[in-house]
Amino acid sequence: xxxxxxxxxxxxxxxxxxxxxxxxxxxxxxxxxxxxxxxxxxxxxxxxxxxxxxxxxxxxxxxxxxxxxxxxxxxxxxxxxxxxxxxxxxxxxxxxxxxxxxxxxxxxxxxxxxxxxxxxxxxxxxxxxxxxxxxxxxxxxxxxxxxxxxxxxxxxxxxxxxxxxxxxxxxxxxxxxxxxxxxxxxxxxxxxxxxxxxxxxxxxxxxxxxxxxxxx
Numbered sequence: 535x536x537x538x539x540x541x542x543x544x545x546x547x548x549x550x551x552x553x554x555x556x557x558x559x560x561x562x563x564x565x566x567x568x569x570x571x572x573x574x575x576x577x578x579x580x581x582x583x584x585x586x587x588x589x590x591x592x593x594x595x596x597x598x599x600x601x602x603x604x605x606x607x608x609x610x611x612x613x614x615x616x617x618x619x620x621x622x623x624x625x626x627x628x629x630x631x632x633x634x635x636x637x638x639x640x641x642x643x644x645x646x647x648x649x650x651x652x653x654x655x656x657x658x659x660x661x662x663x664x665x666x667x668x669x670x671x672x673x674x675x676x677x678x679x680x681x682x683x684x685x686x687x688x689x690x691x692x693x694x695x696x697x698x699x700x701x702x703x704x705x706x707x708x709x710x711x712x713x714x715x716x717x718x719x720x721x722x723x724x725x726x727x728x729x730x731x732x733x734x735x736x737x738x739x740x741x742x743x744x745x746x747x748x749x750x
Contacts, residue, residue: 571634572700578628583689586653591716604672
């Protein structure tokens with residue numbers, strides 16, 4: 535066959551290749567935008583998880599070194615929330631990131647909605663319980679422990695799923711982050727002990743009945 539006989543076929547091949555390259559370019563562009571959205575959602579979701587877990591963890595570690603009653607633990611959590619307020623723009627940033635994810639994956643976007651409301655709701659429950667009575671504040675500790683038992687694995691499943699969407703390398707890194715135990719900053723407990731020790735040393739000793747000298 536002569537070259538002129540191949541021209542119609544070659545024209546079709548060129549057109550098909552051009553269309554495929556165009557589609558491939560659009561796919562790469564869409565994938566790049568999707569990864570940007572997923573990265574934003576993952577960053578905000580990790581921040582939400584850290585915020586949710588840090589306050590209870592700090593109180594848990596403090597209660598191992600200081601005699602803090604259950605109602606006192608609720609009060610300390612409220613105090614730490616006030617000392618370290620959440621970023622006011624977190625909800626807005628998270629909502630925007632979730633909307634971008636939902637454009638690519640509607641089901642995952644639906645599951646990611648409102649995850650940033652867990653910490654504010656817990657803080658509101660703590661305030662209501664503490665204002666009600668010491669018994670209510672102490673009872674909330676048990677309820678909160680059960681809630682955290684569900685919230686923590688739920689959040690971490692979402693984090694791993696979003697990380698996998700971003701890429702397997704991100705998934706591996708995030709997996710290591712989730713496996714790392716939460717720890718207080720170095721020297722935090724020592725500072726707390728130094729603050730509490732003068733109060734403890736200055737407290738009067740309780741004398742047991744019959745411990746004094748008998749009068750003759």
